[in-house]
Amino acid sequence: MCNNCNLNIDAEQTDEFGQKLLEIVNHSSLSLMMSIGHRARLFDIMSEMEHASSSEIAEKTSLNERxxxxxxGAMVTGGIIQYDPALKTYFLPAEHAALLTRAAGSNNFATTMQWFSVLGSVEDKIVDCFREGGGVPYTEFSRFHEVMAEESYNSVVCGLFEYILPLVPGLEEKLKAGIDVLDIGCGSGLALIEMAAAYPESRFKGYDFSQESIGRAKQTAEERGITNVFFQVQDVSQMNAANSFDLITAFDVIHDQANPAQVLSEVNAALRTGGTFLMQDIAASSNVEMNISNPLGPMFYTISTMHCMTVSLAQGGAGLGTCWGKELACQMLKEAGFNDIDVHELPHDIMNYFYIMTKT
Incomplete structure (x- = not known):
């Protein structure tokens, strides 16, 4: 007997859901191909070409024609690239290139497509965690720091001077005069290096617990000849840096921490009176029902399951997850000693909120 048979099933609803699943299959496939297109610079180079054959594109990109x-073929059938069957030529419309090339900056969706192959590399280990608990550490994620650096460039560096720093009244003048700045969870240090280059009178420090990321940051700063920035491997829950900084930034960092409450308390202690904490974190609610209408809701919960939550749990941490949300974020910031919390949304970044707190 079929336990799943139900004579009351609405055939039309089943068909509609089947069509949705078919779209998911095709879109999932396209995400992998778009990641390859980004990594192989196919989108970048095709954006500079007119209608071209596969051989011409292969020659221009120095890639294998087959x-x-x-x-x-995937790009044409997926509606990403146009094809002329008479001439057998391919063309990337400017309107599509505006969202798929490195020149697009913060609008480059192709950068984000890389995450799905990165996260897929740990699927077996995540399934084990579903059965046994625990988590998957950072070290298991292939290319994580490389992709994160690109993502940070798009979401932080591209809008740093035009949108992010102006959120704090008078901050630019202070940076020009010379203040002490710390970026926690600095990764490869791209944002900090740009600030150090723009404000030579200020002093910048970057802390991250990843030796690989700190190594990248030091190398980049050295290659650019920037001497007012210092990078250090550091557990940011144990900074012990009371009254040391005038500005502390945390870009997409706090929800990954093993002990986020302790980190926020350390940040408050490390700020001087009148100093500012600028925190970027995911634009989501703490309540799942409020995220149903979020256009990035499925992606946020997927990244949380496959990375943000699990890396925290791997350290025996809180496992806040990507969707810890604005409500819990504000609650934890208040518990850490921050009273006035301003939350902003910026036009260049649909994924994040920006929290501004001044220590009184």
Whole structure:
């Protein structure tokens, strides 16, 4: 007997859901192909070409024609690239290039597509965690720091001077005069290096617990000849840096921490009176019902399951997850000693809220 048979099933609803699943299959496939298109610089180079054959594209990109041709097939059938069957040529419309190339900056969706292959590399380990608990540590994620650096460049560096720093009244003048700045969870240090280059009178420090990321940051700063920035491997829950900084930033960092409450308390203690804490974190609610209408809701919960929550749990941490949300974030900031909390949304970044707190 079929336990799943139900004579009351609405055939039309089943068909509609089947169509949705079919779209998911195709869109999931396209995400992998778009990641390859980004990494192989196919989008960047095609954006500079007119209608071209697969051989011409392969020659221009110095890639294997057979692979390029198959990739183009996915892009054409997926509606990403246009195809002329009479001439057998391919073309990337400018309107699509505006959202798929490195020149697009913070609008480059192709950068984000890389996450799905990165996260897929730990699927077996995540399934084990579903059965046994625990988490998957950072070290298990192939290319994580490389992709995170690109993502940070798009969401932080591209809007740093135009949108983010102006959120704090008078901050630019202080940076020009010279203040002490700390970026916690600095990763490869791209935002901090740009600030150090723009404000040579200020002193900048970057803390991260990843030796690989700190190594990248030091190398970049050295190559650019920037001497007013210092990077250090550091557990930011144990900074012990009372009254040391005038500005502390945390870009997409807090919800990954093993002990986020302790980190926020350390940040409050490390700020001088009148100093500012600028925190970027995911634009979501703490309540799942409020995230149903969020256009990035499924992605946020997926990244949380596959990375943000699990890396915290791997350290025996709180496992806040990507969607810890504005409500819990504000509550934890108040518990850490921050009273006046301003939350902003910026036009260049649909993924994050920006929290501004001044220590009184």
């Amino acid at each position: 692979y390029v041709r198959e990739w183009l």
